[in-house]
Amino acid sequence: MYFLCYDVGGIDIKMGIVSENGEIIGKKIFPTDATRTPIEIISDMLHRARLLINEVNMQKSDISAIGIGLPGLADNNSGTAIFCPNIFWHDVPIRDYIKMEYDMPIFMLNDATIAAIAEHKTGACKGARNSITITLGTGLGGGFVIDDKVYEGSFGGGGEIGHMTIVPNGKPCNCGNKGCFEVYGSVSALIKSATNAATIHTDSMLAACMKDAPLTGKDIIDCAKAGDATALDVFRLYTYYLSVGITSLINIFDPDIIAIGGGLANAGDFLLSQISIEPNKRRVFNMLPPVKIVRAMHSNDAGIIGAAMLCAQKLHDNSNKLSQCN
């Protein structure tokens, strides 16, 4: 089986034809241009799908389903993108629009949840029963696969770990709440606190790094690795907050494995060893085998591979339901 898959982002849209095993037959990337209306964007997505299907010498009838990852709240039950702030979508009935051209099953979920499916089925968490994928970037996203099935929540809002409170009355978050995990654990949070520290410690390596250009996550990791005391302090506090959030996730979900994705995961063992020790020490049942905390495997293709795995899972579930009815 082959699926037409989309990973809709604020800047660009990745599109691919992907097999049920996660093999990418063909893919394209094109700008989202979020100034366009949702109908204009969706029409563009469908136009480019026609070209891609031709390019890989397939027919529309070769496609069994369509999977879509959306940057926000996506309700698969109603087929609606409820709220995607980056692309200014509110209550967009995306399934109805696509159905006009593709009368086939169409599935959608939040992009971080879709990335979690990709890691679970074909990536770093392959073979696990329960896994969590955490993406560290501008924000902090996550997704859960429980008993081999993706957890969506009742309305598609499950897995928003970036907005669990880890510091009551802490720093304000874009969501309107205070003390969210994202405000302490995202790469933006790391850059913010490193920039503040470099402004105070003007003789630090971190401050020297900031002279020509704003700090990046990589700069901070590089300075910490080189032993700069200011960068190390910032990094230790950052990993402490990450560990606090991860401990709660371990206590609630008792997963086999946690995959860490996003650009900061490139720091490898330097980051992973810091955020593996503390959560396993702090977890309530610390006599259990330690939860493996590893680097996510998929990078840019996680969205389209995860969307294909979502299609395969949903079609399988639907055929099971039908056979139970008969």
Ligand SMILES: [Zn+2]
């Ligand atoms: Zn928040």
